[in-house]
Amino acid sequence: MKRRFWVISLSIFMVFGCQPQHDPINVVGNSWLGYQPFYAQHKLNPEQQPQGIHITMLVSDISVVRMLTNQAASVAMLSLDNAISLNSRTNLDLCIALAMSSSDGADAVLAAPNFLPELSKDGPIRVGMEDSALARYVVSRWIEEKSIDETRLQRHILLPTGHISALKNNDVDVIATYAPFTQILAEQGAEVIFSSQEIPDEIIDTVVVRQDAWRLHKERLLSFITHSWDTALREAQTPDSDVFKAMMKLSGLSATELRTTMAQLKFYDSQTSREFLATRYTEVSNIVSSHLAEAGLFSTPRSLPVCEGVLE
The missing domain is CATH 3.40.190.10 (Periplasmic binding protein-like II)
Incomplete structure (x- = not known):
């Protein structure tokens, strides 16, 4: 009986104990x-x-x-x-x-419609953005491509989930964001003023x-x-x-x-x-x-x- 127990135990070990473990x-x-x-x-x-x-x-x-x-x-x-x-x-x-x-347009900088005339002036620009290298990269390429003086920027760090409400509530003038937030903001009237289409690949x-x-x-x-x-x-x-x-x-x-x-x-x-x-x-x-x-x-x-x- 004892020998049978060990045979059964060994069989169970071989079936289950030898299965590969996946960390x-x-x-x-x-x-x-x-x-x-x-x-x-x-x-x-x-x-x-x-x-x-x-x-x-x-x-x-x-x-x-x-x-x-x-x-x-x-x-x-x-x-x-x-x-x-x-x-x-x-x-x-x-x-x-x-x-x-x-990205072929899915990353973008969007502006509130009433702020568009101000972009060509010299006043401050309140920029909503995530605290990430990507957001900083998009903003840096935007001001470079559009010849905007960096000293005009006032950066407001926001979580992506707060991008839509920040622009809607006039907490910022422009938003650097990505899909699906770009699509939603555009549908609510925001204007795309720069996108990754302008910096392919x-x-x-x-x-x-x-x-x-x-x-x-x-x-x-x-x-x-x-x-x-x-x-x-x-x-x-x-x-x-x-x-x-x-x-x-x-x-x-x-x-x-x-x-x-x-x-x-x-x-x-x-x-x-x-x-x-x-x-x-x-x-x-x-x-x-x-x-x-x-x-x-x-x-x-x-x-x-x-x-x-x-x-x-």
């Missing part, structure tokens, strides 16, 4: 539309992602950075400028695993990973940025799919509004991402790093390399 991988990002295919997929079809992947949509980039720096997350969806700035200012030692999309959305986590979870993360992303993106670009409908709810946009806003993004599948990272990434990252350094976000840029094995 959790925490992925974070803000509410940006370009990240929402992953959010919707994670909610509706978690089986389409590698085991142990946990994705959380946070309120702002400030929260994303906090999760990365306190090691509560090892993977983040960030714009390239935010990723370069963070990597240059910290010892997180990040690498870029995926180029998700390029400078605002790139990425998946970045702490390199120690990449080495530890490389196979699962490779699957995440290829099979999982390609599946999520394909469904997000299919009207009436469950993922598309979930994105409507996440963004608060109608089907027509969502299609219009998504058209302001050039999405990259995993193959297009690899092509971009292999051919144009170095040039684009150098341009972005130069502007960020000039804006005073850091003194010396630190290289943000492509994660090992992504280009193979």
